[in-house]
Amino acid sequence: MTKVAAIVNESQSKPPAPQLLERAEYIEQAHLYGLLGERIVEQVPIQELLEQVQFELSASTQLPMAVSFLLTELKHSGIMAPAMKRLPHYFVPFQTYVISEAERDSGKFDMRIALKILQAEARFRADSASREGMFFFQFEALCRNRLRYDAGLKAIASDPTYDPIWVNFILELRMQIGFVDFADYLFMHSDDYRQRLIAAGEPIEGKGPFIFGRHEGRIAFSGRQRDPLFLFAALQRHLGYPQVPRPAVIDRTIELVPQLQRRVDRLETRLQLLEQENRTGIDITKFYGKDKPILPD
Numbered sequence: 600m601t602k603v604a605a606i607v608n609e610s611q612s613k614p615p616a617p618q619l620l621e622r623a624e625y626i627e628q629a630h631l632y633g634l635l636g637e638r639i640v641e642q643v644p645i646q647e648l649l650e651q652v653q654f655e656l657s658a659s660t661q662l663p664m665a666v667s668f669l670l671t672e673l674k675h676s677g678i679m680a681p682a683m684k685r686l687p688h689y690f691v692p693f694q695t696y697v698i699s700e701a702e703r704d705s706g707k708f709d710m711r712i713a714l715k716i717l718q719a720e721a722r723f724r725a726d727s728a729s730r731e732g733m734f735f736f737q738f739e740a741l742c743r744n745r746l747r748y749d750a751g752l753k754a755i756a757s758d759p760t761y762d763p764i765w766v767n768f769i770l771e772l773r774m775q776i777g778f779v780d781f782a783d784y785l786f787m788h789s790d791d792y793r794q795r796l797i798a799a800g801e802p803i804e805g806k807g808p809f810i811f812g813r814h815e816g817r818i819a820f821s822g823r824q825r826d827p828l829f830l831f832a833a834l835q836r837h838l839g840y841p842q843v844p845r846p847a848v849i850d851r852t853i854e855l856v857p858q859l860q861r862r863v864d865r866l867e868t869r870l871q872l873l874e875q876e877n878r879t880g881i882d883i884t885k886f887y888g889k890d891k892p893i894l895p896d
Contacts, residue, residue: 617687617759620661624689625725627662632718636711645710646673665689678702693737694720696754700746708744715844716740723841731811732840733760734769739831739843748776764808782822782830789816 634652639645653666665686672682680699683690694717700706701713723736734755741751752773756766768788775784786792789811796803803809811819814837822830835842 617691617757619724619759620689622725622727623657624660624662625721627657627660629718629721629725631656631662631666632714632721636714636718639711639714645679646670646677649673661689691759692754692757693751696751697740697746700744708746709846712744712844712846716744719841719844728760728840729838730760730762730765731815732838733758734765735831735834735838736840736843739835742827742831743843743845749773752776764810768808768810780823781827782819782825785811785819785830786816786823789813789819791816791820 631652634655635645635648638648638651649666649670653663653670656663656666668686669679669682672685673679676682680695680702683695683698684692687695697713697716700708701710720733720736723733728736737755737758738752740746741748752769755761756769756773761769772784788807788809790809791813793803793807793809794813796806815834818833818837819830822833831843834840
């Protein structure tokens with residue numbers, strides 16, 4: 600075998616690299632995730648949902664073919680993430696990771712929240728998302744839903760949105776997460792920190808990269824030693840990326856009234872038995888069923 604043939608075979612054996620899609624593809628993806636999220640509350644299996652919605656998608660995009668492939672894999676394995684992983688040129692690794700976390704048997708990540716996250720992300724991509732906004736949205740999704748940072752940041756770094764400088768930054772964050780405060784780490788990679796170093800006469804070689812703007816650096820500096828959720832809220836307001844979906848708080852007060860009513864009914868029954876016992880004694884025969892038991896002699 601010649602060297603040229605070996606290179607061709609090797610390139611064909613490698614999966615295609617993730618790439619950015621046209622705006623129409625992300626619009627249809629957001630529509631798909633929205634349909635699945637609306638109908639999954641009816642306790643319908645995801646396989647049946649895909650069979651229902653595959654004909655509602657625009658045939659001018661590649662999404663119907665991708666859904667057909669997902670449906671075929673679902674019939675064999677019962678899960679969707681491995682099939683998405685085999686389509687890296689269409690589904691970015693972060694999308695695959697979110698679905699895989701929702702399909703984990705040992706996890707507590709709800710599929711409904713996962714679909715809302717993917718819907719919001721697809722809409723953001725369709726609106727020409729900035730790198731800063733996309734990174735904060737994806738990273739906040741990991742934090743708020745307590746997903747695994749190691750695998751999650753690795754998936755984020757594989758996103759075609761980011762250039763090599765951003766990829767190195769995300770992979771470095773993957774190694775430093777848990778050891779440094781995120782606000783400090785963000786501030787040290789901002790233009791505000793770079794300007795402070797220059798004003799203080801200190802060298803900037805070997806520091807950075809300064810990939811965030813001066814305003815993001817100021818927000819990070821003001822958010823040091825505080826709850827990271829306040830930092831994310833401020834960044835979301837100023838950068839304009841979508842709010843990260845989060846689990847809805849369940850209102851338990853609705854169940855309190857029926858429970859209290861049942862307890863009051865039981866207390867009334869006990870009081871009636873005590874009053875009857877004090878007056879004439881309790882007649883247990885009224886508690887017998889239709890077939891009264893025959894007591895032995």
